[in-house]
Amino acid sequence: MDGVNPFRRRAGADDPPPGGLSPADRALAAAALGDEKAFAAFYEAVSPVVYGTVLRVIRNPALAEEVTQEVFVELWRQATRYDRSKGSAAAWAATVAHRRAIDRVRSEESSRARDDRASQDAVPATDVVADKVVDEIATGLDRQRVQAALSRLTDTQREAVTLAYYGGHTYREVAVLLNVPEGTVKTRIRDGMIKLRDLLEVA
Amino acid sequence: MVNDLHHLAAAYVLDALDGAEIRAFEDHYPTCEICRQEVTEFRLTAAHLAAAAAVTPPDALQQRVMAEVATTRQMAPRPGVVTVDELAARRNRRFTSVLAVAAAVILLVGASVFIVTSRGGSAIDDVVAAPDAQVVQLEGETGSVRLVWSQSREQLAVFGNDLPDPGAGKTYELWGISEQAGALSAGQFDPVDGTVREVADVGDMAPTAWGITIEPDGGSPSATTEIIFFGET
Numbered sequence: 001m002d003g004v005n006p007f008r009r010r011a012g013a014d015d016p017p018p019g020g021l022s023p024a025d026r027a028l029a030a031a032a033l034g035d036e037k038a039f040a041a042f043y044e045a046v047s048p049v050v051y052g053t054v055l056r057v058i059r060n061p062a063l064a065e066e067v068t069q070e071v072f073v074e075l076w077r078q079a080t081r082y083d084r085s086k087g088s089a090a091a092w093a094a095t096v097a098h099r100r101a102i103d104r105v106r107s108e109e110s111s112r113a114r115d116d117r118a119s120q121d122a123v124p125a126t127d128v129v130a131d132k133v134v135d136e137i138a139t140g141l142d143r144q145r146v147q148a149a150l151s152r153l154t155d156t157q158r159e160a161v162t163l164a165y166y167g168g169h170t171y172r173e174v175a176v177l178l179n180v181p182e183g184t185v186k187t188r189i190r191d192g193m194i195k196l197r198d199l200l201e202v203a
Numbered sequence: 204m205v206n207d208l209h210h211l212a213a214a215y216v217l218d219a220l221d222g223a224e225i226r227a228f229e230d231h232y233p234t235c236e237i238c239r240q241e242v243t244e245f246r247l248t249a250a251h252l253a254a255a256a257a258v259t260p261p262d263a264l265q266q267r268v269m270a271e272v273a274t275t276r277q278m279a280p281r282p283g284v285v286t287v288d289e290l291a292a293r294r295n296r297r298f299t300s301v302l303a304v305a306a307a308v309i310l311l312v313g314a315s316v317f318i319v320t321s322r323g324g325s326a327i328d329d330v331v332a333a334p335d336a337q338v339v340q341l342e343g344e345t346g347s348v349r350l351v352w353s354q355s356r357e358q359l360a361v362f363g364n365d366l367p368d369p370g371a372g373k374t375y376e377l378w379g380i381s382e383q384a385g386a387l388s389a390g391q392f393d394p395v396d397g398t399v400r401e402v403a404d405v406g407d408m409a410p411t412a413w414g415i416t417i418e419p420d421g422g423s424p425s426a427t428t429e430i431i432f433f434g435e436t
Contacts, residue, residue, distance in 0.1 A: 021328060029331050030400075033338070033349045033362040034277060040269055047265070049250075052258035065264050072268045073275055080277050084332070087246055094253035095246055102218040146255035164219035165252050171219045186214060193213035197248045 028089040032079040039076055046090050047072070050097040057101035057168040067104050071097045098165070105168050149199035157192030160185050208232075212241035216249050326402040330360040339413055343432035346397060350377075350413055352436070357406055361392055363399035369417045376418040377403075378426060379410030386414065391422045411436055 021029075024045035030038030050071050055064040075093055082092055150158050163174045171189055175182040208231045214220050215228050232238035330336060333353035341348040346365035353359075361377065369375055374393055378386040389405040415432035416423075 026328065029328065030362070032277075033331075033351065034347055034364060035362060035400075036269065036272060036364075039272060040265070043265055043268060048257035048259045049253050051260035051264070052256040053253040055258055056256045065260060068260055068264060069268050069271065073271050076272045076275060077278050080279065080338070086243060087250070090254070091247055091250035094250040098249070098253060099218055142251060142254040143257070146251050149251075161217070161252075164214065164217040165249065166256065169219065170221050171214050172221065174219070186210060189217065189219065190210055190213040193217070193245050193248055196251070197244050200248060200251050 022088060022090065024089040024093075025084065028079055028082060028092075029084075031076065032082060039079070042075075042089065043072060046093040049090060050093050053094055053097045054101040056166045057098065058105060063104070064101075067101055068097070071100050074100065102168050145200065149196050152199060153192050153195055154188075157188045157195065160188035161192040161196070164189055209235070209238060212238050213245050216242060216245040326358070327360050327400060330356060330358045330402055333358075337436060339434045339436055341413060341415065341432040341434035343415070348399075348415065348432050348434075350434070352405075352413075354409065357404060357408075358402060359389055359405045360402045361399050363392075363394055364397065366394040366397045366399065368397075369393070372420050373417050374420050374422065375399075376416050376422050376426070378414045378416065378430075379405065379408045380412040380414055381408075381410045384408065384410070386426060388422060388424075389413075391418065 022045075024042055027038045027042035027045060031042050047068070051064060051068045054067045054071065055061065058064045058067060071093070074096055078096075082089065086092070087095075150162070153161065159178065160171075160174055163169050163177065164171060167174075169177065171185045172182055174189075175185045178185070208228055211220060211224065211228045212232065215225065215232070220228060228238075232242055330353050331351050333356050335355050336351050336353050339350045339352065341350065345367050346363060348361065348363045348366070351360040351362070359377075363375075366375070374391040376391045377389040379389050380386045387408055387410070389408070390403045392399050392401050392403075412433065412435045414426075414430040416426045416428045416430055418427060
């Protein structure tokens with residue numbers, strides 16, 4: 001080999017971040033190759049989003065911790081199959097977190113808790129959890145942008161979107177809660193999400 | 204009904220459909236360009252809603268998560284790429300014969316010279332993100348090694364964990380093995396505290412398996428010791 005070694009450079013912290021990849025994206029790419037330390041870095045980057053989302057839907061801190069743990073074990077298992085072309089690592093984590101939280105609240109054993117939650121939601125939805133918890137990440141730019149975007153929806157669009165996403169209700173349940181036709185709720189959710197998408201410049 | 208499905212992307216992404224509708228929409232949207240694009244965009248929109256709800260979890264949760272992660276096996280990288288279990292089964296059947304081929308051909312194949320080029324950016328990300336990147340899990344007694352190989356880029360990333368020190372004056376050497384070309388060296392690497400994260404330019408090779416041996420510093424023209432890690436592509 002004449003001492004010529006193709007392994008002549010190490011990837012490390014001194015690498016400049018390549019365009020478009022966040023630290024969470026890079027940590028997940030390494031975690032997909034079995035690197036537990038990288039997964040710990042991924043956890044640190046996205047756990048506020050995962051835990052916050054789960055807590056919003058589930059509303060019980062102990063249960064939210066349990067579900068957050070399930071979410072991260074699932075993210076670890078599936079890291080090998082994460083498709084970067086379909087969105088950032090953080091967006092993927094949020095998708096998995098929300099779905100897992102929804103599965104939990106819709107499961108049989110939570111049906112009672114769900115009845116309780118539904119009665120809470122009969123009053124206009126407010127930031128029950130968010131208002132109580134002050135968090136430096138949560139008070140950052142993303143929250144301000146999203147709140148600003150939400151404030152530009154019509155009241156009925158905002159209500160439908162937040163009851164569905166943060167409240168964890170199906171559109172049919174939202175229709176019952178608001179006493180409006182299901183088709184109306186579907187339209188409000190769709191129009192609200194289109195407006196949010198455009199305001200947040202996702203497309 | 205079809206018309207109805209087209210308008211369900213937002214509710215689907217918010218997890219606001221019920222079971223039957225979820226299945227109907229999941230059957231539909233992968234085949235519908237408009238719905239597929241809407242799902243992608245609305246997922247990113249929903250991720251903003253999630254980010255706005257961010258709350259730092261209690262510190263103790265991280266330890267619990269990492270403890271469970273340490274004992275949880277990851278899924279196979281993607282369909283078509285062998286899993287550890289499959290490798291173990293195949294290895295039992297074929298390891299001896301491949302080793303025999305490797306040993307026979309190693310004697311005939313001299314050292315390969317690889318061109319080293321300077322490259323900016325994150326070389327590991329580039330390899331991992333290559334469209335033809337292929338992940339291969341190698342099997343060994345101690346520690347773990349995964350390779351990400353891009354044949355089109357002629358590059359290989361090595362990810363090793365918990366690897367034993369090769370010993371003073373010794374190094375790990377990686378070999379690309381095929382019946383046609385025998386065992387071609389893909390270079391040497393030295394773990395730091397058992398960990399390796401390196402990228403190599405391996406040239407134009409088409410191995411059907413990869414193996415690792417311990418060699419004297421600087422590498423050997425052909426493998427001189429037993430293969431300690433092995434995996435088929």
